[in-house]
Amino acid sequence: MALLKPRRLEYPFTPEQVGSLRAGQFVLVSGLVYTARDRIHKYFFDGGKSPVDLKNAALYHCGPVVIRKDSDWVVRAAGPTTSIREEPYLPRIIKDHGVRVIIGKGSMGKVTEGACKAGGCVYLHAVGGAAQVLAEKVVSVKGLYFGEEFGLAEAMWVLELKDFPAIVAIDSKGHNLLRRVKSASLRMGRKLMKSSDPFIP
Template identity: 45%
Template sequence: MIKINLPTDEETIRALHIGDEVLLTGTIVTARDTAHKYMVTEKPNDLAPLLKDSVIYHCGPIVSHEGGKWSMVCAGPTTSIREEPFEAEVIKMYGVRGVIGKGGMGPKTLAACKEFGAVYFHTAGGCAASLAQTMEEVLDVKKLEFGTPEAFWVVRVKDFPCLVTMDSHGQSLHDMVEKKSRAVLEELIKS
């Protein structure tokens, strides 16, 4: 198990390879569909210092708001491929070192990981209750008007578990699994 503190640096990220199990500690920012479009089209200044050398989490959490304080109740990953049109640009623009999500991403993101030194961290979809336990404090929320699932949640995490499935060396576990399963599929359906 590799422990990484956020913000991190290019060298640490370049040392990661697919199959590495990682625990992340530090500040991360949730962003999903509306947020990705907003980052690319509106280029907000206030997010840049939070994202530099840190990690974006594709997540639309369930949050609670008690006594004026937000907390994460349930916060697993959402399917990342929907952000494929934006992610490479986000990695380039903001100097993000990693993206957490589920299901993997496509060739544009993989190329950006290689060029700019970033990785894709896969985390367990549906394990949202457990994952929220690693999210110790909500530090801030931006663009709440997008709705709670779509807002940017700035969260301090401790030992957030994930698996590197796309690295900065052009390798993708998702491509490998897809290729192998395609061969089996073709064999099974050939008439």
């Protein structure tokens, strides 16, 4: 099975690396990623400057639990947050900053499909709620931006990952695995509602 042979993705995420991924594949991500959620997306969308170069970088939709231990930051829990909230902002951010990989969770629509296709970008689905398994893939915290302005959960954390597991949900051709599952379930749902076997007490 293709699944048992994960593809490896390493920062910086080149167009060639990312372009060869296909929806449904299992990947292990290593290297730098930047967390970004609602406040950061709105800030970039409104033309805010990035403190780091996001070309060929990954944005991770995540608001981690991070605590201070002596002079270091320690990640206590770090799974993905729902990505659909950022969909309206993504096309501009991908275009303006050259972001190559989005990591998050949940369904994304046509807007993200289009942005991935136009920008040679992929949307990777991480395992929602698996905050401990995924926190272990964070080797170190390399930096923190916007902590004061947006709060620690909404801040931009620079995380170094090692073999962070995810599934390609949208590839750079715009193929969308989640849309495929949704369409099939909608058809089946309609069939169940039309069935000649209504629920009667």
